């Protein structure tokens with residue numbers, strides 16, 4: 001099958017979070033199954049493209065009452081995946097991907113409308129239409145919205161199906177209703193069965209409605225988002241599509257994330273020989289400014305976007321307790337000012353205990369995974385989470401809240417089996433209890449080593465999840481399945497009942 005990923009970020013070209021890791025790795029795994037893979041991304045300032053050879057003439061994008069112009073550059077071909085970069089400097093040659101100094105760019109809707117339309121127009125230059133277009137999150141929700149509303153008469157895409165993956169329901173792409181004509185959409189779409197959501201245009205909702213199949217990134221999160229607690233107001237729409245909604249756990253790419261081969265860490269190590277891990281711990285603590293590292297003291301790592309999703313209010317409420325415990329907290333992240341401030345304050349108050357870097361630093365992220373003993377992810381919600389999976393591989397024991405992908409990927413340690421420590425209630429008390437349980441086991445090195453080995457032996461490579469995606473693609477190619485998506489293809493806004 002010819003499968004095209006359209007996404008707003010992907011390694012090695014651009015990254016703010018786990019979406020980029022998935023868009024970098026899943027196409028590789030699908031190509032290894034024998035499919036033809038292409039990834040279309042914006043060309044940001046941070047993107048390091050291949051040779052600057054335009055593929056094609058420029059693209060003309062009729063948006064609103066005017067035109068935008070873009071070109072597409074060859075991003076190179078690696079692991080049988082072709083990368084194409086939409087170049088539109090006015091929109092993408094900027095410092096941040098989505099924000100500047102913590103605020104969303106005011107023209108985000110126009111930026112990703114131009115990108116989505118450019119992707120479709122670029123695809124049309126190829127003699128062979130894609131069998132599948134696989135879109136991700138609100139930034140590319142306009143691809144299915146356009147396909148089923150602007151391009152419904154276009155024979156080129158007649159046999160193309162769209163899969164839409166929700167990586168995070170917390171970001172929906174909400175804009176005022178007067179946006180619709182500016183991005184070439186009919187005001188008739190602004191209904192409760194269309195893009196309307198509490199008086200706003202909701203692009204993610206459009207992605208859910210107009211795609212042929214919707215996935216999210218863990219089994220548990222797929223269930224959670226159909227409830228009021230986690231559905232962010234879209235639980236009804238998601239529930240109405242339950243027969244076309246599936247949770248597929250993310251894999252990870254062990255090429256960059258394996259302590260046996262990782263080039264960014266001080267020493268390599270394997271489950272059979274862990275001596276390198278001790279070196280990593282010492283070097284990490286020195287790098288973070290500790291004069292004489294106490295190596296028997298555990299290191300609790302945090303690498304995260306500093307967003308409320310990640311449970312920083314819980315961490316704030318136990319911060320003084322943490323400072324009183326016999327451990328180092330090594331934290332790396334950037335994001336919401338209040339959370340940055342929390343770590344700055346703790347670092348100033350306890351400079352030997354709270355070792356903090358407010359930054360985005362991939363090398364340090366690897367070094368914290370390698371040099372840590374424990375890894376903390378007390379998320380309020382977590383669609384999948386990748387860091388806890390990297391932690392398992394690095395023998396760094398995850399302490400996580402039992403939600404979404406964290407619950408699916410970590411098993412509570414019972415003294416023999418299990419890979420980490422989980423707590424359920426979103427309370428400081430429950431979090432502290434999980435940390436105390438971890439510290440108790442840490443105090444018995446033989447049992448701790450067993451726990452580390454349990455995690456290191458787990459295999460979360462992409463092969464099996466990639467096969468699940470391929471099966472979904474295949475089903476959508478089946479003419480019988482296709483006929484049941486005709487409502488969406490006709491461009492009529494479907495009823496709430498869905499299929």
Ligand code: ADP
Pocket residue numbers: 016017018019021303304305332333334359360361362365384385386387388
């Ligand atoms: P999310 O996508 O919600 O941020 P994930 O756990 O799925 O969470 O993925 C986060 C990814 O981003 C990981 O690869 C992690 O190492 C990386 N990351 C997050 N914050 C930073 C940072 N400050 N510096 C370097 N890498 C980071």
Ligand code: GLC
Pocket residue numbers: 017018019022167168217250382383384385386405
């Ligand atoms: C999102 C989620 C995270 C997930 C990542 C990749 O950013 O917050 O849980 O792992 O996407 O799917």
